Amino acid sequence: MRKIKEYLSIIIIRDAGPRHSFRVHRRCFYAVLSFFFVLPLLAGIVLFYSWKLWYENNQLRENMFRLESDLQTAQLTADRLENLQELLHKDRVSNLIGRGIVNALPNTGNELVRDSENAQSAADGSSGKPFGQEEFSPVSAEYLKVDNVRVWALRDGKLRLSLDLHNTDSQKVLSGTVRAALVTADGERQPLSFVPDDVGDFKISRFKRAVMVAVLPERVRMTNAQAIIEVRTVENALAFRNIFAVER
Known part of the structure; x- marks a missing residue:
C-alpha cells in the first residue's frame, strides 16, 4: 500500500490583496517553529557571554595600568636607593680618610677646627642673617x-x-x-x-x-x-x- 505524504500549508493573506500559500512538510514546519521559540533564549545567552567578556576585558585593562604604575614607582624607588647607597659609600670613605689624616696630623686637625670655629663665630656675629641672603x-x-x-x-x-x-x-x-x-x-x-x-x-x-x-x-x-x-x-x-x- 502506498504511503501518502502529509504536507501543511501556510497561507498569507494581505488586506484587500492577493493570497499566498506555501506547502511545507510537517517536520520542516515544526523545526522552523521550534527555532523561533528557541531564538530569544539563544540571543540572551550570547548577550550574557558578551557582557561577561567585556567586563573581564575592563578588569584586565585596569590591572595592567595598575601594574605599570607600580613598576614606575618601583623604578623610581630603586633609583633613589641607588643614589642613597652611593652617597653613603662616599660619606663612609670620606670619614675614614678624614679620621686618618686628623689622627696622623693632630696639629693640623686642631688648626682646621679652629678655623671652622672662627668662621662660625664671624657668621654668628653678623646682623642675624647668613651672608649673601640679604636680598634673597x-x-x-x-x-x-x-x-x-x-x-x-x-x-x-x-x-x-x-x-x-x-x-x-x-x-x-x-x-x-x-x-x-x-x-x-x-x-x-x-x-x-x-x-x-x-x-x-x-x-x-x-x-x-x-x-x-x-x-x-x-x-x-x-x-x-x-x-x-x-x-x-x-x-x-x-x-x-x-x-x-x-x-x-
Missing part, C-alpha cells in the same frame, strides 16, 4: 613642586646637586632648566656651571629625579657655604628658588 627671597610656583634637594661638595673640586621635580599639572608638559649659584661665608655669590652644560634642562609630564655635577671655582672656601637653586621655565619665568646648605 624664596619662590615656589603652584605648577611645580621641588623637594628632596641635597647639595654636597665632592673631593675633586666639584659640587653635586640632586632634587625631585614634580609637575602638578598632568595635562601639560613642563619644560625648563635648573640653575645654581654658590654663596660663600663672606657673602660672595658665584654662578655654577654644570657638566655637561645641558644636564640641568628638563622636560617632564609628571616626575623627574635630577642629579647634576657642577665645577667649583678655584680656591673657594666651602666653610658655611650655601647654594641657591633656581628653576626657570622655557619662557624664563621663575618657578622655584631657595637656598640650601652645602654638605661636606
Whole structure:
C-alpha cells in the first residue's frame, strides 16, 4: 500500500490583496517553529557571554595600568636607593680618610677646627642673617613642586646637586632648566656651571629625579657655604628658588 505524504500549508493573506500559500512538510514546519521559540533564549545567552567578556576585558585593562604604575614607582624607588647607597659609600670613605689624616696630623686637625670655629663665630656675629641672603627671597610656583634637594661638595673640586621635580599639572608638559649659584661665608655669590652644560634642562609630564655635577671655582672656601637653586621655565619665568646648605 502506498504511503501518502502529509504536507501543511501556510497561507498569507494581505488586506484587500492577493493570497499566498506555501506547502511545507510537517517536520520542516515544526523545526522552523521550534527555532523561533528557541531564538530569544539563544540571543540572551550570547548577550550574557558578551557582557561577561567585556567586563573581564575592563578588569584586565585596569590591572595592567595598575601594574605599570607600580613598576614606575618601583623604578623610581630603586633609583633613589641607588643614589642613597652611593652617597653613603662616599660619606663612609670620606670619614675614614678624614679620621686618618686628623689622627696622623693632630696639629693640623686642631688648626682646621679652629678655623671652622672662627668662621662660625664671624657668621654668628653678623646682623642675624647668613651672608649673601640679604636680598634673597624664596619662590615656589603652584605648577611645580621641588623637594628632596641635597647639595654636597665632592673631593675633586666639584659640587653635586640632586632634587625631585614634580609637575602638578598632568595635562601639560613642563619644560625648563635648573640653575645654581654658590654663596660663600663672606657673602660672595658665584654662578655654577654644570657638566655637561645641558644636564640641568628638563622636560617632564609628571616626575623627574635630577642629579647634576657642577665645577667649583678655584680656591673657594666651602666653610658655611650655601647654594641657591633656581628653576626657570622655557619662557624664563621663575618657578622655584631657595637656598640650601652645602654638605661636606
